Amino acid sequence: MPKNPTREWKRVMQRRLSWHFRNRKRNCYRLSLCPVKKSLRFSTTVRPIRRRNINHLFANRIAAGCAQHGVQYSSFMRALYESNVLLNKKMLAQLSIYEPRSFQSLCEFAKKRHTELVQKGLATALDPPPSGIITRDMIKKSI
Amino acid sequence: MAHNRVMQWAVLARTWWIYDANQQCPFRSAYRLTTYLQGLHKPVYHRHGDVGDHVVVFNTRHIAMRGEFWRTYKHFHHTRFAGGFSRASAYRVHEEDPTRILERACHNRLSGLDNKRTLMKRLHLFPDEEIPEEILENVTGQIQQVQAIPKKLEDYSQREIDSFPRLFKMPEDYDIESYKRENRLEPDQHTSKAWRLK
Numbered sequence: 383m384p385k386n387p388t389r390e391w392k393r394v395m396q397r398r399l400s401w402h403f404r405n406r407k408r409n410c411y412r413l414s415l416c417p418v419k420k421s422l423r424f425s426t427t428v429r430p431i432r433r434r435n436i437n438h439l440f441a442n443r444i445a446a447g448c449a450q451h452g453v454q455y456s457s458f459m460r461a462l463y464e465s466n467v468l469l470n471k472k473m474l475a476q477l478s479i480y481e482p483r484s485f486q487s488l489c490e491f492a493k494k495r496h497t498e499l500v501q502k503g504l505a506t507a508l509d510p511p512p513s514g515i516i517t518r519d520m521i522k523k524s525i
Numbered sequence: 526m527a528h529n530r531v532m533q534w535a536v537l538a539r540t541w542w543i544y545d546a547n548q549q550c551p552f553r554s555a556y557r558l559t560t561y562l563q564g565l566h567k568p569v570y571h572r573h574g575d576v577g578d579h580v581v582v583f584n585t586r587h588i589a590m591r592g593e594f595w596r597t598y599k600h601f602h603h604t605r606f607a608g609g610f611s612r613a614s615a616y617r618v619h620e621e622d623p624t625r626i627l628e629r630a631c632h633n634r635l636s637g638l639d640n641k642r643t644l645m646k647r648l649h650l651f652p653d654e655e656i657p658e659e660i661l662e663n664v665t666g667q668i669q670q671v672q673a674i675p676k677k678l679e680d681y682s683q684r685e686i687d688s689f690p691r692l693f694k695m696p697e698d699y700d701i702e703s704y705k706r707e708n709r710l711e712p713d714q715h716t717s718k719a720w721r722l723k
Contacts, residue, residue: 439571447568478568485568 440471447478451489461492536569540578541663545670546627547584550591553671555630558582561668562631562644575640579647580668581660586623586652590615600629624650678704 384390393411399421400407400414407413445455462469467488469477477485542561546554560566564576590598598615618625628650635641649660678686695701 442565442570443568446566446570449566450568475568482568 437471440475443475443478444471447474447482447485448489451486451493453489453492457496458489458492461495462488465491465495467491536567537576540665541660542578542580542666542668543664544580544582544668545584546582547587548589548674549671551588551627551630554582554588554627555634557668557671558648559631559634559644562635562647563638572638575643577644577647579649579663581649581651581656581664582627583651583654583656585627585650586619588627595619600625623652 396411396414396418397409399418402408403414403417407417441455444458448455448458462474469488474485474488477488544554544558558580561580562577564570564574564578566578567576569576595616596614599612600615600618601610601612603610615626628645628648631648632641632645635644638644
């Protein structure tokens with residue numbers, strides 16, 4: 383049993399945060415104090431950046447998968463969103479790598495949907511307007 | 526995650542692509558070529574994963590620039606000594622080295638990447654149609670061109686030109702034979718006199 387358990391546990395906690403450092407900062411308690419503080423500050427600033435990087439990576443991977451089947455990333459995601467396919471970017475990226483056939487069928491679905499819209503008439507004009515948009519006609523009707 | 530039944534070894538192979546730069550915009554071509562160099566066309570792409578491919582480009586002597594870009598697009602250089610700044614129009618750079626413009630365009634596209642030099646080594650540029658046999662034998666795929674090649678007036682036969690429907694008659698003093706004469710270049714105002722074409 384150590385003499386002062388509180389003191390020892392404090393050091394253990396500190397070492398948990400400094401185990402991945404280089405040189406003596408890694409093992410010496412006094413030397414690790416400042417760098418650990420700094421690294422915690424870095425981790426705060428990096429958090430949104432890391433999230434953004436991961437999102438970009440997913441987008442790149444989905445776009446690469448789409449390009450193999452001749453679909454554009456934006457139209458692919460839009461097709462899935464509008465037809466209520468509840469798959470997020472992370473899962474789509476994983477599908478594009480590990481289940482290329484499932485991903486291909488999703489691409490085929492996006493293409494089929496586009497051709498159907500085109501056959502109906504003007505693809506863009508037939509889409510229902512997104513929620514929260516007020517046009518002039520709506521205001522006239524309400525009055 | 527990965528099971529043996531879905532392991533795709535061929536995905537990680539470094540394949541070779543070929544691209545015909547005949548009558549293609551170098552900047553839009555660079556956008557397409559760098560995606561293949563970086564491996565952005567593969568779903569396993571990662572910035573620090575070395576998944577890029579080799580790209581072989583030929584006919585770089587015959588690239589096309591739009592508008593006045595041959596004259597107005599500049600390449601800059603500074604030797605870091607006083608008065609060491611120099612610049613040259615695109616057509617002058619192209620005369621010196623016919624692969625230079627496409628190479629710089631790709632190089633600029635890859636700016637900010639740590640592995641830029643490695644990626645540029647995988648870009649093989651050839652001014653004409655001659656490609657060494659040891660490079661050509663690796664090629665397994667072709668990259669689609671960025672723009673359709675327009676048909677020149679010289680490519681039409683005289684019969685096709687004559688049979689084209691004429692809506693109105695040209696005035697007699699109108700110069701329609703100018704394309705047959707030798708082209709007299711205007712002096713390049715952006716190049717110093719010593720460097721101008723004679």
